[in-house]
Structures are given as structure tokens and as C-alpha cells.
Amino acid sequence: MQLRSEATRQKILSSASRLFSLNGYDGTGVAEICEAAEVSKGAFYHHFPSKQDVFLNILNDWLDQLSSQMQKARLATPNVPEGLIAMSALTDQVFQMSKNHYSLFFEFWIQAMRHPEIWQTAIAPYHRFQTWLEAILQSGIDEGSLDPSISPDVTSRILIAMVLGQLLQAFFDPIGAAWGEVTKSGIKTMVNGFSKKPI
Amino acid sequence: MQLRSEATRQKILSSASRLFSLNGYDGTGVAEICEAAEVSKGAFYHHFPSKQDVFLNILNDWLDQLSSQMQKARLATPNVPEGLIAMSALTDQVFQMSKNHYSLFFEFWIQAMRHPEIWQTAIAPYHRFQTWLEAILQSGIDEGSLDPSISPDVTSRILIAMVLGQLLQAFFDPIGAAWGEVTKSGIKTMVNGFSKKPI
Numbered sequence: 001m002q003l004r005s006e007a008t009r010q011k012i013l014s015s016a017s018r019l020f021s022l023n024g025y026d027g028t029g030v031a032e033i034c035e036a037a038e039v040s041k042g043a044f045y046h047h048f049p050s051k052q053d054v055f056l057n058i059l060n061d062w063l064d065q066l067s068s069q070m071q072k073a074r075l076a077t078p079n080v081p082e083g084l085i086a087m088s089a090l091t092d093q094v095f096q097m098s099k100n101h102y103s104l105f106f107e108f109w110i111q112a113m114r115h116p117e118i119w120q121t122a123i124a125p126y127h128r129f130q131t132w133l134e135a136i137l138q139s140g141i142d143e144g145s146l147d148p149s150i151s152p153d154v155t156s157r158i159l160i161a162m163v164l165g166q167l168l169q170a171f172f173d174p175i176g177a178a179w180g181e182v183t184k185s186g187i188k189t190m191v192n193g194f195s196k197k198p199i
Numbered sequence: 200m201q202l203r204s205e206a207t208r209q210k211i212l213s214s215a216s217r218l219f220s221l222n223g224y225d226g227t228g229v230a231e232i233c234e235a236a237e238v239s240k241g242a243f244y245h246h247f248p249s250k251q252d253v254f255l256n257i258l259n260d261w262l263d264q265l266s267s268q269m270q271k272a273r274l275a276t277p278n279v280p281e282g283l284i285a286m287s288a289l290t291d292q293v294f295q296m297s298k299n300h301y302s303l304f305f306e307f308w309i310q311a312m313r314h315p316e317i318w319q320t321a322i323a324p325y326h327r328f329q330t331w332l333e334a335i336l337q338s339g340i341d342e343g344s345l346d347p348s349i350s351p352d353v354t355s356r357i358l359i360a361m362v363l364g365q366l367l368q369a370f371f372d373p374i375g376a377a378w379g380e381v382t383k384s385g386i387k388t389m390v391n392g393f394s395k396k397p398i
Contacts, residue, residue, distance in 0.1 A: 024309075106309050110223075112371065113305070123372060130375075151384075157376055158385035161364025168363045169356060172311065173322060176329075177356055185350075186357035186389075193392040 080140030081195040088187035092180035279339030287386035291379035
């Protein structure tokens with residue numbers, strides 16, 4: 001029963017995700033999500049109080065998945081600079097995961113801007129991720145592999161910017177460059193810029 | 200007469216820009232733009248064949264203004280690495296210019312994705328800007344100030360990514376950091392990473 005319930009939740013999330021990408025957040029109703037997921041409205045509201053909650057769950061699941069993969073990549077390397085390079089290799093995967101959800105990505109930003117309650121809930125996972133990356137950079141300073149004069153806070157935001165900015169360009173100009181490679185190269189240049197020795 | 204015509208054009212552009220930011224591209228009609236700009240429909244269509252054309256003109260004017268300021272910053276410095284740093288100081292201005300138009304920025308991406316004809320026209324200024332930056336990086340290699348092993352193409356996209364990614368974060372979390380400063384710091388780390396000597 002528990003398993004079936006989780007399967008229903010996943011069906012709702014993946015149908016909603018596809019519909020949001022296709023028709024936008026405002027252009028998608030709960031009725032359509034239920035139809036596409038082949039679930040009753042009762043089942044829908046058993047899992048999610050609102051369409052907005054579905055939207056935030058899609059975002060959260062995606063960020064959780066990404067963080068845990070990055071954590072694994074970090075733990076498989078002997079120091080922070082090498083960990084950051086290994087994590088940057090995951091950007092190919094971020095690009096793959098985002099490829100069919102670009103629209104959702106932008107919808108998310110638009111909705112966050114228009115609806116303060118979405119913004120307040122959505123900013124929490126962003127802050128969690130940024131704080132997590134900041135702690136990794138601090139541990140690099142502590143272990144002596146990163147330049148102690150860098151600010152872990154500022155540097156974490158710079159690394160996030162690099163990936164977000166490549167996503168924006170990749171969406172806009174998909175055939176213009178091998179975006180996964182460009183991102184890895186950018187992260188590597190950055191990491192070399194603040195590591196104690198070149199890697 | 201010529202001056203008055205240009206004033207009308209500017210009034211239409213600034214009213215449209217404000218309305219697009221407020222109500223979205225799809226939520227704004229030509230009639231409302233005319234009303235806000237206090238011009239007749241005849242005057243509107245004298246200047247612009249369509250609402251879409253207004254949208255693309257706003258984007259083009261913004262990018263032209265930015266490029267010419269960057270060009271000036273570049274010419275006022277003795278070499279490419281210092282030119283890039285001077286150009287990065289302009290990001291504060293980009294942030295100021297974008298602050299009231301974040302929504303427009305995201306609308307633009309959404310519209311480009313949904314309407315191939317907007318995309319085809321909008322990608323031209325992006326390519327122009329990227330090619331311009333790529334040429335600057337090549338001239339840095341030629342003058343001997345930049346590491347000859349870097350790819351000017353890849354590096355131009357990395358620098359653009361940095362600024363775009365900071366814009367995204369600044370929109371999402373305006374009080375989270377001094378975004379202009381974070382961007383300058385990011386560009387400086389990058390430029391140090393591929394300059395022949397630290398600056």
C-alpha cells in the first residue's frame with residue numbers, strides 16, 4: 001500500500017512536470033494533471049494540498065537528487081579541489097535532467113517572482129544548497145587545499161552562477177557549444193584560480 | 200519632426216517595457232501599450248510592425264547600450280586582462296538596468312522558447328555579443344597577455360555565464376549578497392586564471 005502510494009505520488013509529479021513544461025504553470029490545471037496521471041482528484045489531494053505544492057515538490061526532488069550525487073562525488077575524492085572538479089562532471093547530468101524541463105526552470109523563476117509564497121518556500125532549498133557548497137569550500141581552506149584568502153560565501157555563489165549561466169545559454173543556443181564541457185572547463189579554471197596548487 | 204518621432208518611439212518602448220515586466224508579454228496588448236504611451240495605434244504601427252517587434256527592439260537597445268559601454272571600458276585600458284576587469288565593473292550597471300526588468304528578462308527566455316521566430320531574431324544579438332567578446336579574448340592571446348592555451352570561444356561563453364548566473368541569483372535572492380561585487384570577484388578570479396601574469 002505504501003509502495004502504491006509512492007507510485008501514485010511519482011505519477012502525479014512526472015505528469016505535472018511534463019504539463020508545466022508544455023503549457024506553463026498557469027496553463028495547467030489540477031484536472032489535467034489528474035487526467036494525464038490517471039488518478040482521481042481525491043488521490044491527488046491526498047498527496048498534495050495544491051498545484052503549487054506539486055510545483056515545489058518537483059523542484060525539491062530535483063535539488064535533493066542533485067545534492068546527493070554531488071555529495072557522493074565529493075566523498076570519492078581525496079580533497080576539496082578534486083571534489084569540485086568531480087562535482088562539475090555532474091553538470092552534464094544536470095543538463096540532461098534539465099533538457100526537457102527548461103520551460104519549467106523558467107516558469108519557476110517567473111512564478112517565484114509573481115507569488116511571494118512560492119518564493120519563500122522555493123528559496124529554502126536554494127539556501128540549503130548554497131550553504132552546503134559554502135561549507136565544502138570552508139573545509140577546503142581548513143584542510144589547506146584552498147587559498148585561505150577566498151570568501152567561501154562569495155565563491156559558492158560564483159560557482160552556482162557558472163552553472164546557472166551555462167544552463168541559460170544552453171537553453172537559448174543548444175547547438176552553439178558543448179555546454180557540459182564548457183561548464184567543466186569554467187569550473188576548472190575557477191578551481192585552479194583558488195587552489196593552493198594547480199590540479 | 201525627426202526628434203519628435205524618436206521621442207514617440209522611446210515612449211512606446213519604455214511603456215511596453217514596463218507593461219511586459221508587470222503583466223507579462225502575453226498579458227500585454229498593443230492597445231494597452233498605446234494607452235500607457237499616450238500614442239495612437241497609427242503612431243504605434245508607424246514605428247513597429249508588431250508587439251513582437253517592440254519586444255525585440257527593447258532587447259536590442261539594451262544589448263547595444265551595454266556593448267558600447269564595454270567597448271569604451273576596453274579601450275580605456277592598456278591590455279585585455281585589465282580591459283576585462285574594467286568591463287566587469289559595468290556589471291553593477293547591468294544589475295541596475297535589469298533590476299526593474301527581471302520579469303522581462305525571463306519573459307524573453309520563455310517567449311524565445313515558445314516562438315521560434317522570436318528565437319531566431321533574438322539569437323542574433325547574443326551571437327554578435329559572444330563573437331565580439333571572443334575577438335577581444337583572441338586579441339589578448341595575440342598581444343601576449345592571455346594564456347595561448349585557452350579557447351576564446353569557450354572562455355567567452357564562460358564569462359557570459361558568470362554574469363547571467365549572477366543575474367539569476369540576484370533576482371531570486373536580492374538581499375542574499377552584494378551581487379555586483381560577487382560578479383566582479385568571479386570575473387577577476389577567472390581572468391587571473393587565464394592571464395599570463397596576475398593582475
